[in-house]
Amino acid sequence: MISSAGFLETPLYLNLTACPQCENSFVVEKLKERIEKARAKASLDVLAKIVLVEKKGDLVFEDISYDRRRFFQALKTMTSAQVAAFLDENTAQTNTPYSAKKLPLKRELLNKLIKRMPSGNGVIGILENYAFTIKAGSSCTNCFACVGMCPTGALKIKKDTEGIGLLFNSSLCTGCALCRDFCRMEAVTVAKGFRGTDYFEYEICNPCSSQSHEQASRGAGAVIEEMVCRGRRE
Ligand code: SF4
Ligand code: SF4
Incomplete structure (x- = not known):
């Protein structure tokens, strides 16, 4: 998810304001670590693309509630569209393996x-x-x-x-x-x-x-x- 965010045109806002009350709140620190790791490893501009909103006062978007499944589905749809556009745009540069060999x-x-x-x-x-x-x-x-x-x-x-x-x-x-x-x-x-x-x-x-x-x-x-x-x- 973090790497895919590098393909987004507009930032992805994650509403984490309710996380402190949840027993899984440790995930927030893990998420921050992963983002930092992705940035350090590949210098991908993910920090600018993922905005973690932890205080209610910082919420600047419409408060629509998504369950986890719908959230990841929406994210997948958004990033897939970006990736597909990216692939189409660069088809001429494909480094294709020979014969019937296939690159993932x-x-x-x-x-x-x-x-x-x-x-x-x-x-x-x-x-x-x-x-x-x-x-x-x-x-x-x-x-x-x-x-x-x-x-x-x-x-x-x-x-x-x-x-x-x-x-x-x-x-x-x-x-x-x-x-x-x-x-x-x-x-x-x-x-x-x-x-x-x-x-x-x-x-x-x-x-x-x-x-x-x-x-x-x-x-x-x-x-x-x-x-x-x-x-x-x-
Ligand atoms: S299988 Fe081993 S011995 Fe045969 S070409 Fe490849 S590296 Fe060389
Ligand atoms: S590690 Fe796998 S993909 Fe790479 S050369 Fe060997 S068989 Fe091919």
């Missing part, structure tokens, strides 16, 4: 937000807290099982005259760690934060990028062989 909507939205933000601390904060970096260590055999497993297309095969290797695009990575869990060589590390050069581009992520096509196919062969053997054992 939330990640796509975050990427659009990053593209729209001026470079600086805000973008750095988002990349530090919400992006991931995948590295494949020296035990990587270029078998590319991780490429097949990655649901979003963040991993891709590099194949050119220099040889073959593994490419990674941080803007398409959700940090699910399937690649790490599936790598039989235990070569993959998943780290929080972007550590590359260009967040939106594919970059080499393993040291064996100059491996020949024959060496690479031996790696893939070994994986298939092990899968077949495992299947026989089970």
Whole structure:
């Protein structure tokens, strides 16, 4: 809810004047902490978009009573409209994964937000807290099982005259760690934060990028062989 408020055109007023009498009043402090955290993490302008009204005298809007369900429904409708408009406006900038790979909507939205933000601390904060970096260590055999497993297309095969290797695009990575869990060589590390050069581009992520096509196919062969053997054992 807090992050979504960053998309609102007009401030969202929350009437908290009755909260001190409620047994759940501790939620107010938690809410303030969350807002502060969102601001510090991503420099989103949420403080200006969410106005917490704690004294009756500060109420400057019509006193309509919403129950919790209706309140969140109204908020969802408002923010969804803003987000949809935002997506439409920026469709041309979509960073689409290849083939049938699919990027979750939330990640796509975050990427659009990053593209729209001026470079600086805000973008750095988002990349530090919400992006991931995948590295494949020296035990990587270029078998590319991780490429097949990655649901979003963040991993891709590099194949050119220099040889073959593994490419990674941080803007398409959700940090699910399937690649790490599936790598039989235990070569993959998943780290929080972007550590590359260009967040939106594919970059080499393993040291064996100059491996020949024959060496690479031996790696893939070994994986298939092990899968077949495992299947026989089970
Ligand atoms: S060895 Fe591991 S990191 Fe290297 S390509 Fe195969 S699955 Fe990916
Ligand atoms: S953690 Fe690995 S499998 Fe998951 S999205 Fe990132 S690169 Fe793909």
